[in-house]
Amino acid sequence: MEAVLFNGTELKLSYVKNYPMPKITNDTDVIVKVAYSGICGTDLHIIAGNFPATKGTIAMGHEICGVVHEAGKKSIFKKGQNVVVDPNNSCNLCDNCRKGKYQYCLVGGNNDTIGIWKDGGWAQYVVVPQFQVYALPDGITLEQGGVCEPYSCVAHGFDRASPLLIGSKILIAGAGIIGNLWVTTLHHHGHREVTVSEMSKTRLDIVKKMDTGYRLVTPDVLAEEKQLYDVIIDCTGVGKVMEINFNYLATGGKYVLFGCCPATHEATIHPFQIYQKELTIVGVKINPFSFPNAISWLKAFGDRYLNYEKLGVKTYKLSEYEQAVGDLKAGVIAKALFKV
Structure with a gap:
């Protein structure tokens, strides 16, 4: 074969x-x-x-x-x-x-x-x-099933990060496929105050096709405006990005470290910020028992998101x-x- x-x-x-x-x-x-x-x-x-x-x-x-x-x-x-x-x-x-x-x-x-x-x-x-x-139940095509495994990882991340209150200001860092799957997930669940940050304008153009109305920016815009977010979902897998974006968390905020960083990456953060703002760092590893959730999502998402x-x-x-x-x-x- x-x-x-x-x-x-x-x-x-x-x-x-x-x-x-x-x-x-x-x-x-x-x-x-x-x-x-x-x-x-x-x-x-x-x-x-x-x-x-x-x-x-x-x-x-x-x-x-x-x-x-x-x-x-x-x-x-x-x-x-x-x-x-x-x-x-x-x-x-x-x-x-x-x-x-x-x-x-x-x-x-x-x-x-x-x-x-x-x-x-x-x-x-x-x-x-x-x-x-x-x-795969009826109503889900093999093509749609092709993204079930990454969605199962997002489903676990969604559970780990929950509750994600509607109206929260959310930043998705990175618009590779995982960032895009988070875009569809958040939009389907009713989130509208979402910003997507990505260095590649080609990838930002891909996000536009999903027609979510989310704000799309490059990282330099984040640095200039210094806006604070309730939740940051890191899909880059780059330690330096976490080091920079950690400063954009609002009080009581959550940093969801979803992207898989190489073991050699390091990031410097200030523990005083965690104390002062009561911040939460959420790690997400693979997809334990989250395939049933992902399959249900596929059926609910349909061609609108898949x-x-x-x-x-x-x-x-x-x-x-x-x-x-x-x-x-x-x-x-x-x-x-x-x-x-």
Whole structure:
């Protein structure tokens, strides 16, 4: 089968036509014929060597949507079902997992992620345990399911940041795909006092297509006006951005650190500000048990918010992986998806 492989030792990608087909080894395994698989910002960090991943060679891709190709004899899934895959799992034994917080698991969580530590969705087929598979209900297309995994992360972030009171002044820093998904989420939930800050005017033009009426600015405007915000959602994954934007929090404000920063990034903040303003810093890690929320959001959002062109999503063949990664790095698109 076709696949885009990542060599974790050499930090290189390659396209092959003869990667072995996955096989069912457990009675509850499911083989998914991949329809869409995304390239995440985390994937770019992995390729650059800035995020822990396998040292072996695997098909990457942890954002997976497709159709059941084959199911183990004890699986609840049937051939032909449209499904999405939660790439993260739990050990079910440690204190964190038994408290329902497998994002902290030292064995599961993102320490055993499909597409990071073992074969994922940058291939025509992938095998996964059935407990990591969710059926897509009627009314949600496979195309819409292609953004389910990143929405599941946003859903967890939304829960962590809540309550987000209507009328709050909110700043979204960064208009890559995650920033855009936050734009759709906040707008759907009734928020209108929202500013989006992004260095790339190309990306700001993409946000305009979503027709939310949100204020769109470049970071220099924030520095000039020094407006304060009740909530800041950082989707940049850049430590220096947090250092700067932390000063724009109003009293009682929340800083939601959503973008995944490389481990080498640092930011300097003044603890006195946290004391004086009673500020809250909210970290968000992966998507524990938030796929049901994300699927419900997809059904509620529909084409109003899930149109690929409006979101800045472009699809590519697996063989076009170099162009896909290049376009994403150049910022001419918000999101690259393999249409397999």
